Amino acid sequence: MTTRREILALPAALILGACASGPSASAYPPIVFVHGNGDSASIWQTTLWRFESNGWPRDRLFAPDQPYPLARDDDEVEQAGRSSTAQHMAFLREEVEKVLQATGARQVVLVANSRGGYAVRNYIQNGGGAAKVSHAILAGVPNHGVWNVPGRLPHNEFAGNGPFLQALNAPKNAQGDEVAGPVKWLTIRSDNNDKYAQPLGLWIGNPKLDTGVTYEGPALKGATNVVLPKVDHRETAFSPAAFGVMWRFLTGKAPATLQVVPEERVVVSGKVTGSGVSSTDPASGAFPNNLPLPGAKLEVYATDPATGERRGDAVLTQTVGADGAWGPLQARPGTPYEFVLSAPGYSTTHIYRNPFPRSSAIVHLRPDRIAIFERRAIALVMLTRPRGYFDPQRDKIVFENRTPPPGVVPGAGVSSSRLQLLEAGKPVHAQFNGEKIAGRTWPVVNNEVAVLELTY
Incomplete structure (x- = not known):
């Protein structure tokens, strides 16, 4: 007690x-x-x-x-x-x-x-x-x-x-x-x-x-x-x-709702940040920071919610300035997006996000790196849950038909999974409880990686 x-x-x-x-x-x-x-x-x-x-x-x-x-x-x-x-x-x-x-x-x-x-x-x-x-x-x-x-x-x-x-x-x-x-x-x-x-x-x-x-x-x-x-x-x-x-x-009162109430007009923006590099494993990106990553290039595409395929040309193209800020982007209701980041010293990172129900000025983005041992893969995809962990004893988690996903073990202690695939240019899917997300695979040989980022 x-x-x-x-x-x-x-x-x-x-x-x-x-x-x-x-x-x-x-x-x-x-x-x-x-x-x-x-x-x-x-x-x-x-x-x-x-x-x-x-x-x-x-x-x-x-x-x-x-x-x-x-x-x-x-x-x-x-x-x-x-x-x-x-x-x-x-x-x-x-x-x-x-x-x-x-x-x-x-x-x-x-x-x-x-x-x-x-x-x-x-x-x-x-x-x-x-x-x-x-x-x-x-x-x-x-x-x-x-x-x-x-x-x-x-x-x-x-x-x-x-x-x-x-x-x-x-x-x-x-x-x-x-x-x-x-x-x-x-x-x-x-x-x-x-x-x-x-x-x-x-x-x-x-x-x-x-x-x-x-x-x-x-x-x-x-x-x-x-x-x-x-x-x-x-x-x-x-x-x-x-x-x-x-x-x-x-x-002193219960909230009217525990849910996120959608807005009619949604504007999103944020910051592009980087990470320090481990001296023993330069590909690990072991030291995340929240410093701006000036000079990073960003492209944003609307995507198909079922396949992750792009719907038309880029809706935003931008080179990040000294303050790291990106945006603003007026997001279409119900539309998922692909954020493509490229910067020297990083892999070209394709970040897939589900539709934004409300505006936000803290949609921060960080490019990833491909580790040396991962370069043998044809395609590399990461599933990440920033606001919680994966617990296969508690949650329904499916990552490209794998359950539990690679690296996810019993107990709520892992918030990401990295999956090496044998084919690029194909749809990739994941589900965490009620949230589903789709993206595309990209060729590791071109130093490209995909990230499926859950919202909830």
Whole structure:
């Protein structure tokens, strides 16, 4: 039994009925969404759509990109392409100040997934954020570490027994609360399906390791702690159920809908970013970042939803400038698109996306690389789910008639699958639960790769 106050979240209509202490729905304070380790602002796309669908003004929703989203191996040692906890917090503090100035608001709401929650807690506790944040929502944040094992990377920020988390979790009052007012705190966690809150270290490379962490690791004493059955690490933030918990915490009411309500006029845009290169495997693209990739070339085509084949000429052709921005593109309702990215040092990447139901300015794009061992294939296709993981015990997943797809094993710990095929120029299909997506295969010999990117 946990000593923290927890609520087992069932269907959305029943969630968090006792938590009506937030601002009124009419106040609409600005919300800043903070992404996690290795991620970008684009991961919040469907969450923003759900807030908008329930009436939260688009100009009160903000999702910044941390330039170097990966944590250091040792928080105290500089590491190329990665950020420290201090740098992460400083970035968030600067973004909050920008939002306050732009909106004229006195305080913001902070919503974070995974590592993003560390920056939120650090900012509120050590960076002056307590006076500027009304509510902090921490979804899937490993608040007590991913491991708590003596001698294992002791200065890594994910070490539960390391100095960073020990300081954040130190008691704040006589009751031993790990969070303190005046900020109102909410945590959202999985019952047992979060890859970073596991008693054994399967998802951190050692399945026999006793991590010293439990399923309850994301909960915090003194916060309102909500448990969502069966969700994975990312779904604690990006699922419809997670949105329902957030909305009720902020407004005291159930949302009108958990679905994304389509708009009549849809305009999308975003940023093209790159990735650093591993010195041991230049093809791995091991260090994603959110820096602009100037000079990248982008073409966008409408496609057939059944075959992925192009419908006519490019609807947008663009060379990316210094800021990495692409667009805007007025998307046709019900029309899927192929985004073709090419840049020196990368493979020509064909990204297939399902129709956009609403406008978005965070449709970020990143070209891929073909690894050396994959170059023997005729065609290479990747299926990716940015806002969740694949769990063959829970989900229906079909990738070109393969179920489970290559590399997908029991448990929600893998969010992509790479498939080598023997023929180029053919349709390729995938399904994840209710979402289906189609694309085309392209020849590896021409340094081309296809990506089927799921929305939900």
